[in-house]
Amino acid sequence: MAGLSNSESQVHAGRYEVLTLLCASAAIAYIQRAALSVPAQEIAGDLAFKDLARDMGTIQSIWYFGYAAMQIPGGWLADRLGARKALIFFSCLWSVATLLAALASGFTSLAATWGLMGAAQAGAFPCAAKALGRIFPDTQRARATGLLAAGMTIGGAIAPILAAYFLEWLASPAHSLQIDRWRLLLAAYSIPGLLWAILFWWWIPDSKLPATQADLRPMPAVDWSRMLSSLPLGLLCAQQFFRAAGMVFFMTWFPTFLQKTRGVSQFDSGWLTTVAGIGAVVGSLTGGFFSDWLLKKTLSQRLSRQGVAVAGMSGCAVLIVLSYYAQDLNQSIALISLGAFCATFGGVSGYTVAIRFGGNNVATVFSTMNMFGNIGAALFPLSAGWLVAQTGNWNLILFLFAGVMAIDAVCWALLNPKGTLFGGEHERD
Secondary structure: OOOOOHHHHHHHHOHHHHHHHHHHHHHHHHHHHOOOOOOHHHHHHHOOOOOHHHHHHHHHHHHHHHHHHOHHHHHHHHHHHOHHHHHHHHHHHHHHHHHHHOOOOOHHHHHHHHHHHHHHHOOHHHHHHHHHHHHOOHHHHHHHHHHHHHHHHHHHHHHHHHHHHHHHHHOOOOOOOOOOHHHHHHHHHHHHHHHHHHHHHHHOOHHHOHHHHHHHOOOOOOOHHHHHOOHHHHHHHHHHHHHHHHHHHHHOOHHHHHHHHOOOOHHHHHHHHHHHHHHHHHHHHHHHHHHHHHHHHHOOHHHHHHHHHHHHHHHHHHHHHHHHOOOOHHHHHHHHHHHHHHHHHHHHHHHHHHHHHHHHHHHHHHHHHHHHHHHHHHHHHHHHHHHHHHHOOOOHHHHHHHHHHHHHHHHHHHOOOOOOOOOOOOOOO
8 A cells, every 4th residue: 555654554454354353342232231121110019119210211321421421531542552552441341230230239339330330331432443543534434434333223222122032032932941031131131242342352462553553652641722623523512412312212111111011022123223223333333434434525524524413313203202203013013113224324424523523632532522422321211210200201202312312413514624623634624
């Protein structure tokens, strides 16, 4: 590859190997973080929770608060120590925390172990963003981040149906269980992350991960005052806050929402959540490729990144509202799935703009944005649970989801995606 050193050529030659394993890690992480959604009522009953909506909503929120709190430390670690070692460490830690959650004896122990799992997953995506920013050029980053987002959404999509099938299988007469089904589910979910860490350590040497190239020069210090005073970064964080708050609906309350409002079984709620997740997967894949295609055709960051995001979030808000008025369950799920498609179609712009905007401090900038996203994700299940506890109306969660996605579209309309905060990129409209 012309113009590249031997070490840089190795990085570029192995880019899709790295991306493949990063996508697999994202899928595993999202499967694990969604493990409580389908058996939520079962867990609440086994652990004698007084209020399903309040107590399970609190536990789900604690996961995201832990995730948010560790975003900046995780990004800092990725910038200083490199993605390879950090990714292996975090994957092992969140898998062990998942196993510990299977041993929970009550609200406090489940909340503590689930919060630890969230904190451990925090460093994974800043590490991934740093890697993608180094090995993919600007005109290919949306498709790379779209594939990474697809890994996330694939994990989120298959997690409910995996849980539903696993729990259904354990409920068969052939199994005489002396342990709660959900505990076995969490124990099983702890295994893939450990296997991934071993594979990543063996398959991806230091030469294939771009973070190790930073060892050739001093790492620039982060100008925190510049970050705190940046209006574009503020809007980037705000859009992530609202987008993550809305999309976490599928990872937390959506199966229970279907059980309560449509009268479906636990198994069917897992299957229907997966159907909606498929829409999100397709949106992530097509949105990234379309955004890069549009950038090549127009050379406009505003149109290819900002415009795609505004259209996606606006379309999602409208479709979610329409789904409430659909009398037929299949029609409602179709509209919700299309809404999830629109949200992830435009959602890849957030990661792509953050990578460009971060310049020489990608992981730190990305983790700052992601921290706000996960504060939003932490607040949604808590707020939704409180809303249902106060009103008894589960349909209000749907309107809460649509509202935050509409606000997200406004944030994108105000955001200028051009330029960088710390340098390291060529300026382009």
